[in-house]
Amino acid sequence: MPDDQDPKQVTNNDLPDSQFAGGLINANTVNAGQIGGNVYNIHFGPQATSDNSSPSRQQTNRLQQERESIYKAYTLQSQKVANIRNAWVIETDPSRKFQYGQQLQTEERTLQELGDKLETIEQKLSKVDNEQTKTNANIYIKRPPIEEKCYNAIVQPGALIRIKAPQRMGKTLLLEKILDHTRGQGYQTAKLDLKLADVENLANLKTFLQWLCVDVADSLDLEPQLDKHWQEVFGLNKNCTRYFQKYLLSVTDAPLVLSIDNFERLFDYPEIFPQFCLLLRGWYEAAKQGDKIGNIWKKLRLVVVHSTESYPSLDTNHSPFNVGLPIELPEFNDQQVLDLAEQQGLNMFGEQGLNGLMGLVGGHPYLVQSAITALSSANAHLKSQQILLEELLRLAPTEQGIFSDHLRQQLWHLQHNPQLETGYKRVVMTDVPVRLDTEVAFKLHSLGLVKLVSNDCVASCDLYRQYFSTRLG
Incomplete structure (x- = not known):
């Protein structure tokens, strides 16, 4: 790209009238001799913002603009990869097939890099949201009797509270209220936000459990001591259990409240999710024992926060989602x-x-x-x-309205997942409940886009129906 060209411009890769096997991919400037090359050149410099905007608002706007630019590039790159892959599959000439194969590997690496950048920006946006939540923590509307039920439950030995609601319903604010209440009782607290977990922390079960142990120790201002309490002769869940039992729960008589926010992040990690659920259920059951070990586990209180049902399959005897106190946050009256x-x-x-x-x-x-x-x-x-x-x-339901940033963010989630986009289009284009695939329905509910009516879905509010019936129509 020439130096004087607009750095935000994305190369045209609509790929119309694509032709394969004849050696030509008619994609305006892309041919068999040059299928590769950059499809994006994105400027990450500071964005212009209003002087009246708060720093967090400016940061959010900048990140949202970056995400939109990268997503456009990601979409173009996905189309490019698909076309090159089709050309590679049906090409019969050995030399051209080899060339397509080499270029396909290059373009797939580029696609992966764009995907990684999107995930990084999502994590940054989550951090900004969390900071804003802390800033607005003094604005809290009670939804009786939910708060009192949580306060009464968390002081019970071996308690487990499960808070469920779609995104942006106030789950984290309620969690902070519970943690503040327990701190007032002299309890220790440790909060794990899985939405902010680096991909490296979720690489495998061992890495995840060791990260959990170190993070909780850090929250309690304790040295990790993994070398002392983690023995390879034991299994992974056993090692994590020993670490809590012999170290974290034994250094003080005060109860420990461990909260896990955005638990649904683990749904996409089948190596971790079922084993970690089994571990939490085991800790909950251990607190029921009447012996010395049971007395140790009675000091642990768990609060699990998630935005949808547990759609990965679990043995009911191994699940933490059918025990303890369930709390489902309603909308404001x-x-x-x-x-x-x-x-x-x-x-x-x-x-x-x-x-x-x-x-x-x-x-x-x-x-x-x-x-x-x-x-x-x-x-x-x-x-x-x-x-x-x-x-x-x-x-409100237009790009001039105050909800425009939020609506575009929701639209991005739909466009990033064709199944969700197709399913939600069905929902907003009719006034009657729609039956969707179970996983699609739960994911849309997690985003707050639908309400579940028995086994069917309806748009969660008229704002969404008006906006998305236009955008997806």
Whole structure:
């Protein structure tokens, strides 16, 4: 690419009228002699942002722009790889087949690099979200009797609490409230966020369990001591159990609350998921013993947070998802929305305005808070040009609306998974519940895009239905 060319420009690789076996791939500038080459050249420099934006907002915008650019390149590269692979499969000339094979390896490496970059950006966006969650931790709306049930359960010996809800429903905020409550009781706490785990930590079961041991020790300001407590003669789950039993749970009499957020990350790691579930179930059962070992495990309290059902198959006797206290977070009701508005100094909701907001986004905590924050900010900074709720609702399902970043992020998830995109298109293009493949339904529910009605799916709110019926139609 020439030095003076726009670095954000992506090479045209639509690959129209592709022809194979005749030696020519008619892809505008791509031929049999030059199928390889770069399909992307992405600028990672700072993006222009408004001076009024907060640093976290600027960072989020920059990361979202980078993700969008890389995803476009990833899509083009996927098309290119598919076409070269087809050419390689049907080519009969040995020299050309060899050439296609070599170029295919090069392009597949490029595709893998783009995929790795996408995953890295997703992790960075998750970290920014977590930081924002901590910033807004003082804004919390109770959903009785959930909090009291959790506070009562976590102080019980060997407790296990399972918090389930789609993304951005307030699971992490509730988790922080539970951890704060236990710290007030003098308990030790360790939080493991699997969404932030590096790919290297999830390479295999041994690496994952050792990372778990070291991370929890670090949370407790303890030296790892893996060399002392990890013996190769034992199995992996046995070693992890010994490490907790002989070290982490024995250095103090205080109970230890171990919370695991975004547990569903492990669903994509079949070598780790079932064995780790078996391990957690074993720890829970060990606390029921009446002997010395049982007394040690009674000090461990587990909180597992996940955004969907456990769709990988598990033996019910080995699963932590059918024991302990289940907590499913509901959406906000009308009064809770009014309480949230009052906490943010907004008192402009009449019955009509409240009904309009709830009719568009339901009681989805993230969407409701985004709307209220926007209205509150406008009320504080634009006193003479106050943004009307009616205008916010009118623009909401468009690229001019306050939800545009969130909607584009959800669209990215769908476009990144053709099965989800196809399934969700069926949901938003009809007003009746739709039966989808179980795994597709659970993944859409995890993203917060659908509600489950018996075994069927409906769009979780009218905002999503309006936006995605246009984008996917």
